[in-house]
Amino acid sequence: MRSDVHSEKVLFRLAAALGALVFVLNPASLEWVAQIHRDGVFILGNLLFILGVLGLFENSRAEIPLEPWYCIKLLLAPIIGTLLVWMARPYWVQIMLLSSLLVSIPFALSIRIRKGFHGRRLIAAVMLGVLISVQFCLARYHTPFEPADVALQSAISEEGTSRGATLRGGTSGESTSQEVAREGHPYFWRQSSWLPGAIEERFFRMAIARRAAMTQGGNTLVDTDRRFNSAGEIVCYIPRALQLGLFSPLPELWGGQASTPAMTLARKVMGPITIGLYVCLLGLVLGVYQLRRNISVWMMLGLCFIGILLFALAYPNIGTLMRYRYGFYMLLISFGVAFWTNFLLHSSRAESPQQSRT
Numbered sequence: 001m002r003s004d005v006h007s008e009k010v011l012f013r014l015a016a017a018l019g020a021l022v023f024v025l026n027p028a029s030l031e032w033v034a035q036i037h038r039d040g041v042f043i044l045g046n047l048l049f050i051l052g053v054l055g056l057f058e059n060s061r062a063e064i065p066l067e068p069w070y071c072i073k074l075l076l077a078p079i080i081g082t083l084l085v086w087m088a089r090p091y092w093v094q095i096m097l098l099s100s101l102l103v104s105i106p107f108a109l110s111i112r113i114r115k116g117f118h119g120r121r122l123i124a125a126v127m128l129g130v131l132i133s134v135q136f137c138l139a140r141y142h143t144p145f146e147p148a149d150v151a152l153q154s155a156i157s158e159e160g161t162s163r164g165a166t167l168r169g170g171t172s173g174e175s176t177s178q179e180v181a182r183e184g185h186p187y188f189w190r191q192s193s194w195l196p197g198a199i200e201e202r203f204f205r206m207a208i209a210r211r212a213a214m215t216q217g218g219n220t221l222v223d224t225d226r227r228f229n230s231a232g233e234i235v236c237y238i239p240r241a242l243q244l245g246l247f248s249p250l251p252e253l254w255g256g257q258a259s260t261p262a263m264t265l266a267r268k269v270m271g272p273i274t275i276g277l278y279v280c281l282l283g284l285v286l287g288v289y290q291l292r293r294n295i296s297v298w299m300m301l302g303l304c305f306i307g308i309l310l311f312a313l314a315y316p317n318i319g320t321l322m323r324y325r326y327g328f329y330m331l332l333i334s335f336g337v338a339f340w341t342n343f344l345l346h347s348s349r350a351e352s353p354q355q356s357r358t
Helices: 002-025 027-033 039-055 068-075 077-088 092-113 120-139 150-155 158-167 172-183 197-215 231-236 238-247 261-290 295-314 318-324 326-357
Strands: none
Touching: 002 027, 002 326, 027 261, 027 326, 039 068, 039 077, 039 092, 039 120, 039 295, 039 326, 068 077, 068 120, 077 092, 077 120, 092 120, 092 295, 197 231, 197 295, 231 238, 238 261, 238 295, 238 318, 261 295, 261 326, 295 318, 295 326, 318 326
């Protein structure tokens, strides 16, 4: 019996190791490893944060001893991860704070189902409170983005535009021409009536970030006609953003001329690699279905999808998107690789006793 348990652990660790190797050795990592960027710090910070969040949902039975690694993981991993993200990209701390608040909902429900605080769950609750407090303090140091041109503030809403035309005493023809001119402005924004102002501001920032990314040019820009002039347009674009975030580079970028000969060669290499990543995504789907009752898997999936979706909305340049999404995307790919490895190892192990009998 012990040998079976030991062999199961060996197979599990081997599958996990192969998944981690794919994370490190994927040629797409050259997008950020070969350049001077802060992506390495950002990726490490998010992985530590996700590790700490997953630790919240471990077994909370009182008879299970509290190992030092468990306490260190809950205390240090998410807080250090938040600090690393804050040093690399301060604006992302606000998203981590929102993610922690969302995680607190299923965490509270799981406590209610398990009938109160016991052992690990009490420590996890304290650590979640400390994490949210740290993230809130760091998020306050982030300076909100403001357009360089102060006059653009009047173009944020249609109400402000119409009021300005009325105060100037312009005719209807003048008002129409001014409206058309404002709508042609890169930062024109139609304010929604169904969103609070704080949330509306976040959507507006995302639209500005997307417009700024478009002005930088590049041979891998997609959907340049989508300007995001309102929160409703961003919401309607979410399915397309998920497609780009999960399946980029799409087949039209597997060939053709790039900006440099090296990037042209990279396009030809990325075609077969992307097909392999699609197979890993299939393994992700099968693995999630197999572990559908494990809330930690859903937490990991949700946190990764949030990161991929937001970067796909804000960055229409596929090369930039691949670099920014790497930590979240490759965590999903590694999960898929681990599933296929575990599946193949168990299949070969099941066939070997049959062959020995024959």
